[in-house]
Amino acid sequence: MHIPDNYLSPTTCGTLLAAVTPVWTIAVIKVKAQIKKHHETLPMIGISSSLAFLIMMFNLPIPGGTTAHAVGGTLLAILIGPWAACLALTVTLLLQALLFGDGGILSFGVNVMNMAIIMPFVGYGCYKIGQKIRHEKLGIIIGSYLGINVAALIAGIELGIQPLIAHTNSGVPLYCPYGLNITVPAMLLAHLLVAGWVEVIFTLLVFKFVHRVAPKNIYQNSNNNHINWMYLLFGLAFLSPLGLIANNTAFGEWDNQELKQMLVKQHLSSQVPEGMINGFHFKALFSDYTIAGLPVSIGYILSAITAILIFSLLIRGFKNEK
Structure with a gap:
């Protein structure tokens, strides 16, 4: 669901970046108030950012050859x-884009809209409804499944409208070459059938873990509580190479060479859209979570550990400033 650069027109990217900016402003104000009430919110944001980063490393094979x-x-x-989830996911997406090349720089606001705003707020709304009707677990299941699928739907629409809004005078797409009839079903198929259910399983398992380590209050200030979180995070980091089992590329995340091969094979075009060729190209230091000279699996683990350490240092820096 990480839309790379050049799949969307600059207008689309700029519009959605402008749309998410006031949400960030409100989030900062809300979270500052939350931190005053619960001081442990700040370290929990760091833990949550690490958790989201690690969850997203576990790629899954999807029928049709994508992930x-x-x-x-x-x-x-x-x-x-x-x-707070909005801010935590924003930081996660920023680190993924800048350091690991997962998601675009220009499309950063788009990815934030989908994964850091739409997904958590839709899911949380369902969870609160479940609480009100005294079916908390049902709210978790519906919220986590619906949240990721609504985000996938929006991502499919963002990709699919590109041939309609950004094309040459002769009608040739400048960016994403696939229309809504392809992008929406492709995104929904992957998430309705596979990713949505994995999202449910992850959410239920971690929710159960939380109730075991912090049965009274997620914000309880306990060294044991933090140690348990570190065990979970580093455990996931060492398991992260399992995400390499699905080694195909997710829909809408192909590089230009892969996309050209697909377009030729599908008899749609003999070349990549002009806007994608001449667009913005950023080379991340550890692209695709690999480290030069090391086996891919080791690079994956070190990338995961690096992310945990970066989030921990960022949160410590914010605490020291206070």
Whole structure:
């Protein structure tokens, strides 16, 4: 669901970046108030960012030859509230884009809209309804499943409208070459059949874990509580190479060479859209979570550990500033 650069027109990217900016502003205000009430919110944001990062490393094979992954958007909203989840996921997506090349720089606002705003708020709304009718677990299941699928639907629409809004005078797409009739079913198929259910499983398992380590209050200030979270995070980090089992590319995340091969094979075009060729190209330091000179699996583990350490240092820096 990480839309790369050049799949969307600059207008689309700019519009959605402008749309998410006031949400970030409100989130900062809300979270500042939350931190005053619960001081443990800040370290929990760091833990939650790491958790989301790790969850997204576990790619899953999808029928048709693509891949997808869970995100943890509803889970984070349940753990720390939707506004804090929005900020945690924003930081996660920023690190993924800048350091690991997962998701675009120009399309950052688009990915934030889908995974850091739509997903956690839809999921959290379902969870709260479940609580009100005294069926909390049902709210978790519906929220996590619906949250990721609504986000997938929106991503499919964002990709699919590109041939309609950005094309040459002769009607040739400048960016994503696939229309709504392809992008929406492809995104929904992957998430309705596979990623959505994995999202549910992750959410339920971690929710159960939380109730075991912090039965009274997620914000309880306990060294044992933090140690248990570290065990979970580093355990997931060492298991992250399992995500390499699905080695195909997710829909809408192909590089230009892969896309050209697909277009030729499908008899749609002999070349990649002009806007994708001449667009913005950013080379991340550890692209695709690999480290030069090391086996891919080791690079995956080190990338995961690096992310945990970066989030921990960022949160420590914010605490020291206070």
